[in-house]
Amino acid sequence: MKFYDCSIAPNPRRARIFIAEKGLDIPKVEIDIVGGENLEKEFLSINPRGLLPVLELDDGTRFDETMAICKYLEDLYPEPPLLGTTPVERAKIECLQRKMEFDGMIATSEAFRNNTKNDNFSYRSLPGVDTVGAIEGLVERGNKTLGVFYHWLEKYLTNSKFIAGDRFTMVDITALCAVDFAKWVELDIPKENTNSLRWYEDVSSRPSAQA
Amino acid sequence: MKFYDCSIAPNPRRARIFIAEKGLDIPKVEIDIVGGENLEKEFLSINPRGLLPVLELDDGTRFDETMAICKYLEDLYPEPPLLGTTPVERAKIECLQRKMEFDGMIATSEAFRNNTKNDNFSYRSLPGVDTVGAIEGLVERGNKTLGVFYHWLEKYLTNSKFIAGDRFTMVDITALCAVDFAKWVELDIPKENTNSLRWYEDVSSRPSAQA
Numbered sequence: 001m002k003f004y005d006c007s008i009a010p011n012p013r014r015a016r017i018f019i020a021e022k023g024l025d026i027p028k029v030e031i032d033i034v035g036g037e038n039l040e041k042e043f044l045s046i047n048p049r050g051l052l053p054v055l056e057l058d059d060g061t062r063f064d065e066t067m068a069i070c071k072y073l074e075d076l077y078p079e080p081p082l083l084g085t086t087p088v089e090r091a092k093i094e095c096l097q098r099k100m101e102f103d104g105m106i107a108t109s110e111a112f113r114n115n116t117k118n119d120n121f122s123y124r125s126l127p128g129v130d131t132v133g134a135i136e137g138l139v140e141r142g143n144k145t146l147g148v149f150y151h152w153l154e155k156y157l158t159n160s161k162f163i164a165g166d167r168f169t170m171v172d173i174t175a176l177c178a179v180d181f182a183k184w185v186e187l188d189i190p191k192e193n194t195n196s197l198r199w200y201e202d203v204s205s206r207p208s209a210q211a
Numbered sequence: 212m213k214f215y216d217c218s219i220a221p222n223p224r225r226a227r228i229f230i231a232e233k234g235l236d237i238p239k240v241e242i243d244i245v246g247g248e249n250l251e252k253e254f255l256s257i258n259p260r261g262l263l264p265v266l267e268l269d270d271g272t273r274f275d276e277t278m279a280i281c282k283y284l285e286d287l288y289p290e291p292p293l294l295g296t297t298p299v300e301r302a303k304i305e306c307l308q309r310k311m312e313f314d315g316m317i318a319t320s321e322a323f324r325n326n327t328k329n330d331n332f333s334y335r336s337l338p339g340v341d342t343v344g345a346i347e348g349l350v351e352r353g354n355k356t357l358g359v360f361y362h363w364l365e366k367y368l369t370n371s372k373f374i375a376g377d378r379f380t381m382v383d384i385t386a387l388c389a390v391d392f393a394k395w396v397e398l399d400i401p402k403e404n405t406n407s408l409r410w411y412e413d414v415s416s417r418p419s420a421q422a
Contacts, residue, residue, distance in 0.1 A: 061299060068305035075298035087286035088272060094279035125352055132355055135348035141336055144343055 001026045004046060004054040006033045010105060010181040011066050012053040013211070017173045018070045020208035022077045026055075039129060050128035067097070070170060082170045093164050096156070096171040100163070103149035104178025111142030111185040146187045149178065150196065157195035161202075168203070176203045212237050215257060215265040217244045221316060221392040222277050223264040224422070228384045229281045231419035233288045237266075250340060261339035278308070281381060293381045304375050307367070307382040311374070314360035315389025322353030322396040357398045360389065361407065368406035372413075379414070387414045 003019070005012045005028045019026055031037050031052055038050045047054050047064045055069040056062045063069050074083045084090035114125055114134040125132040153175060156163045163171040179189060179200060189196045203209065214230070216223045216239040230237055242248050242263055249261045258265050258275045266280040267273045274280050285294045295301035325336055325345040336343040364386060367374045374382040390400060390411060400407045414420065 065306045068302040072302035091279040091283035095276045132352045137346035141343045
């Protein structure tokens with residue numbers, strides 16, 4: 001296997017943390033998004049959409065979605081389970097994972113990508129090869145949805161150690177990456193959200209968080 | 212089990228087709244989105260986000276995401292398989308399903324919800340309880356992404372009967388719902404996309420398409 005990565009990007013980080021939690025050592029190929037390497041011919045032959053991460057199998061099969069990569073690795077290496085062990089737990093984790101992704105990751109991406117006050121960014125509304133310009137209203141929508149994200153994060157963590165219960169799962173991985181990504185738009189965990197702050201300190205101190 | 216449904220909405224339809232393909236008969240509770248029933252107290256006690264569909268188990272556990280519902284039902288009723296039978300097939304379907312969802316379903320939702328020329332709509336940028344107003348730029352972005360959706364749909368179908376290969380899967384369900392949803396913004400399958408048109412006729416004629 002080979003993992004096409006970008007060390008500063010939040011979605012590849014989700015997969016890297018997953019890989020680290022599984023104790024796997026998959027060779028990485030760093031792609032420089034800031035330098036536009038993901039939009040050059042060579043990488044577009046790997047993923048024509050210009051997006052990361054991509055997991056490539058030895059036979060050339062490629063998976064170009066973070067959750068597909070994680071599910072594939074969970075199938076091959078079930079321990080420790082990060083996507084649930086029973087039908088109910090799996091469905092619960094799927095529900096929560098998507099909320100962390102949409103309300104956290106995607107909302108931050110909206111707030112960040114569409115803010116033309118960001119000096120170091122190309123002001124494109126979507127990542128990869130798509131070429132839609134910045135849409136100003138998405139900054140407000142992204143910021144507002146991040147408020148929803150933090151509201152629910154605190155609720156989920158009120159009575160449990162991790163977001164989906166007593167065990168660290170993919171839900172925590174996506175939420176951790178979202179919280180750190182949201183720092184790019186200066187929207188940190190609200191100071192009164194004590195359960196979220198406790199959780200953040202906990203999950204950030206896991207060795208996988210450095211992956 | 213109980214299925215909270217809305218017969219005109221595209222996401223509940225994805226789950227209904229899935230349920231029909233499995234040959235299951237799950238009691239349905241219709242929620243009138245147009246009349247705002249999803250935002251009333253009673254339904255918000257079922258799903259505080261005001262979104263559909265929701266699957267409720269007999270013990271009260273609820274899943275409020277289409278893919279979580281489908282995965283749960285696939286776990287319980289593996290035949291016929293709609294989400295893949297091997298790790299590689301499952302990951303491939305996850306990749307393609309998300310593309311149909313983001314490029315097809317979500318893009319149409321953007322183009323539709325944010326178009327203030329729609330007489331019968333409340334001009335809100337997101338569904339459910341969120342209250343962000345229409346964002347005009349999302350109409351163009353949605354339309355453009357639908358072009359990407361149709362481009363890839365045709366490519367995927369060039370050498371295979373269904374989108375993920377020889378077998379009908381969740382990928383076809385999401386894509387079918389996206390194509391029908393895109394009619395709301397008058398963006399039909401381009402006439403030159405003969406493989407997509409052949410596929411559309413095929414999948415639309417399955418009994419499940421009427422579910």
